[in-house]
Every structure is written in C-alpha cells, then in structure tokens.
Amino acid sequence: MNLPNLITLGRLVVTTACFVLLALLGKAPPPSAVWWVFGLFLFAAITDFVDGWLARRWQQVTQFGRIADPFADKILVCGTLIMLVEYPVTADILPSWIVVVVVAREFLVTTLRSAAEAAGHPFPADRLGKWKMIAQCVAASALLTVLAGSQFFARTAVISVWVALVLTVVSGLNYVIKAARLLRRRGA
Numbered sequence: 001m002n003l004p005n006l007i008t009l010g011r012l013v014v015t016t017a018c019f020v021l022l023a024l025l026g027k028a029p030p031p032s033a034v035w036w037v038f039g040l041f042l043f044a045a046i047t048d049f050v051d052g053w054l055a056r057r058w059q060q061v062t063q064f065g066r067i068a069d070p071f072a073d074k075i076l077v078c079g080t081l082i083m084l085v086e087y088p089v090t091a092d093i094l095p096s097w098i099v100v101v102v103v104a105r106e107f108l109v110t111t112l113r114s115a116a117e118a119a120g121h122p123f124p125a126d127r128l129g130k131w132k133m134i135a136q137c138v139a140a141s142a143l144l145t146v147l148a149g150s151q152f153f154a155r156t157a158v159i160s161v162w163v164a165l166v167l168t169v170v171s172g173l174n175y176v177i178k179a180a181r182l183l184r185r186r187g188a
Contacts, residue, residue, distance in 0.1 A: 004055035005065050007047050011072045014044040015079065022083045029087075034148035041144060044076050045137040066124055067117060074106045077136045080144075090143045093157050098165050102136070105172040112179040121182055132171040135164040 018040045025033050051069060055061045081099045084090040109129075116123035125133075142157035 002055075002058075002060045002062065002065075004051040004058070004060055005062060005068065007051035007054070008065060008068045008072050011044045011047045011051070012075060014040050014047070015072065015076045018044065018076075019079055019083060022080075027087065029147065031149045034144060038141065038144040038148060041076070041080060041137075042141060045141070048073055048076075048133065048137075063117065066122060067113070070110070070113065070125060073133055074110065077133070077140060078103050078106055080140045081136075084140070084143050084147065087147055090147050090157075093146065093154070094139075094143060094161055098161060101165065102168050105168050108172060109175045112175055116179060116182060123179070123182070126171075126174070126178075128167070128171040128174050132164070132167040135160060135167045139164040 018037050021033060021037045021040070022029075025037075048069070051065070055065055078099075081094065081102060084094055085096050085099055113123045139157065139160035142153045142160050145153040146157050
C-alpha cells in the first residue's frame with residue numbers, strides 16, 4: 001500500500017467523521033460544530049488533489065487508486081450533499097432533486113469506470129471530471145458555511161450549486177461518450 005492510497009483511505013475516515021458530526025448535531029447545529037465539519041470537509045477535499053498529485057509524480061498510480069480515489073470522492077460529495085438536504089437552511093439552496101442528479105451521475109460513471117477497468121482499460125478521471133469535483137466541493141463548502149450561520153457565502157452557495165449541477169451533467173455525458181467510443185473500438 002503506497003502513500004497516495006493511504007491518503008485516499010484517510011479521506012474516507014475523515015469523511016466518516018464529517019457525517020457522524022453532522023448526524024449528531026441535530027436540526028439546529030451549533031455554528032462552532034459546523035465550522036469543525038467545514039474544516040474536516042476542506043481537509044478531505046484537499047487530500048483528493050494531494051493523493052492524485054503524489055501518485056502521478058511518484059509514478060505510483062495503481063488500479064486500486066484509480067478505483068478507490070473516485071469512490072472516496074463520491075462518498076465525500078454525495079454524502080455531504082445528502083446530509084445537507086436535511087437542514088432547512090441548506091435545503092432552501094440545495095433542492096433534493098439536484099442531489100438525486102448528482103448521485104445518479106456518480107453511479108453511472110462508477111459503473112462505466114468499473115466496466116472499463118474490468119475489461120483492462122484504464123478509465124481515469126479527466127479534466128472535466130476534476131472541474132466537476134472542484135465545483136461540487138465549492139458548493140458543499142459554501143453550503144456548510146450557510147449551515148454555520150454565515151450569510152457571507154450564501155450567494156456563492158446558490159451559484160456554486162448550479163455550476164456544480166451543470167458540470168455534473170456535462171461531465172457525465174462526456175464519460176458516457178468516452179465509454180461508448182471505448183466499447184465501439186473494442187467491438188471492432
């Protein structure tokens with residue numbers, strides 16, 4: 001197990017801590033506790049970029065990493081968005097149907113990636129997928145600040161939720177097209 005993969009596994013642990021805290025806080029969470037969740041979320045999101053950078057720089061890209069890294073990302077983003085729909089202040093900004101679209105896209109891309117990897121074809125995240133992840137993390141972070149009682153980022157939260165939605169759909173379509181091309185080439 002190399003360091004980038006250990007960082008990915010650590011992200012899952014930190015993500016779990018975020019969910020446990022959000023679950024324990026109740027419907028009217030104290031702002032100081034939400035700021036802790038915000039800090040943990042940011043830390044977890046940053047580790048996504050660190051582990052990928054290290055894996056590429058040290059030439060330690062593994063099949064486990066290509067699967068586990070996006071899985072950890074999906075748990076972080078989807079889980080956080082699902083948890084945030086429970087709070088009235090963030091549900092006003094984040095309609096539940098948007099969360100359904102995000103989760104559905106993630107299931108679809110995971111299925112495509114798994115099929116490609118099983119067939120022996122690496123199917124790593126592309127630039128558009130990385131931008132999607134950044135937009136989703138910005139949206140979730142801004143929503144957490146709103147949950148903490150800060151209205152400073154409320155407009156950022158609204159805009160970033162919609163930007164994340166657009167990038168989620170567009171990048172999902174991009175992966176479908178890439179998978180279709182890969183399958184056509186394989187079948188030819």
